[in-house]
Amino acid sequence: MKHLILKAVMVSVLTFLAAGSLKAQDENVKDSVKRKKFEINYGVGIAIGEKKDSTGKVDQNKGRFIGGVTFTRLDIGLTKLVDNGSLSLSAANNFLDYKxxxxxxxxxxxxQMGYRFNSHFKVYLAGGFDWTHIRLDQNITIKKNAPILDYDVITDATxxxxxxxxxxxxxxxxxxxxTKENNHGKRFRxxxxxxxxFLLDGKVKQISEKYGKVKVNDDYHFTPFRYGGTVRVGYGGLGLFAKYYANDMFDTDAQKGLKNMSFxxxxxLN
Structure with a gap:
């Protein structure tokens, strides 16, 4: 029940913020000819209090607030499990062996919502979604509603x-x-x-000849609150990322010290 409540709260927050940003967009569109307060980069953004130079262009060296609905920083990469500092799984976690x-x-x-101090530095808070997909190597199924993270070995299907x-x-x-833009209008970031x-849901998805496609949802003891850090380096709109989550993947004693990272x-990249 607590996870359903958390999901409802999180989705409501994102919906409310998105609706507010779209409303702000509609209101500002009417005055856009006079005030020119919109930035459009991979989505709809709103820049407040833009300063212009003598030629009528936006002064990139003046600070301003930015924010709105966007679609940016699409990260696609590989995930690695880190078991108490090792990339090899311990005996307790060997059932999670993966491809x-x-x-x-x-x-x-x-x-996203933040403040651009000048053309070289900005700070912003973003909101979005994140999925981790572990392709299990063994012929097992993770148990639903189990008191611990547990599994069954499947012998009648592959x-x-x-x-x-x-x-x-x-x-x-x-x-x-x-950095400063080059002659091609691009820069390093x-x-x-x-x-x-915050956890939305866990899922097991399996395909076999005997049972076909099976999907089962549960929290599977994934940690309900996760924290970590991200680093990105890029040129133009393309970049490389690395993420590391500082707390454990699961809220179970047997999996204590099992974390994950991705790259x-x-x-x-905007």
Whole structure:
């Protein structure tokens, strides 16, 4: 029940913020010819109090608030489990052995709000969604509603796909440093900052000839509150990212010290 309440609260917050940003967009569109207060980069943004130079262009060296609905920082990469500092799983966690090239992460942001100090530095809080997909290597199924993270060995079917996933709503706080634009209108970016996330759901998805496609939802003892940090380096709208979550993946004693990290490509770095 607590997870259903948490999901409802998180989705309501994001919906409320998105609705507020869209309302602000509609109100400002009417005055956009006079005030020119919109930035559009991979979505709809709102810049408040823009300063212009003598030529009528926005002065990038003047500070201003930014924010709105967006679709940026699409992260697609690989996930690695870190068992008490080791990339090899302990005996207690060996049932989570996974296919390394098919264990992945996907995340993106849909809202952001912050302050651009000048053309080289800005700080912003974002909101979006994050998925971790663990492709289990063994022919097992994770038990639903079990008092601990437990599993059954399946002997009457062979899974062609056995995916164990967690979905979170996340709120990263980003500090972005940018170089001056080159002759192609692009620049290098360095982005870093902490992140907190709240569990939406866990899922087991399996495919076999005997049972077909099976999907089961449960929290599966994934930690309800996650925190960590992200680093991105990029050029133009493309970059590389690395994430590390400082607390445990699961809220069970047997999995104490089991964390996860991920790395890969960022699209729409903005």
């Amino acid at each position: 390394p090239w098919k264990t992945s992460t996907v995340s993106f942001d849909i809202l 899974f062609s796909k056995n995916r164990f996933s967690a979905s979170y709503v996340h709120f990263p706080l980003n500090f972005e440093l940018r 360095f982005v870093f900052g902490p992140e907190v996330a 890969g490509l960022t699209f729409g």
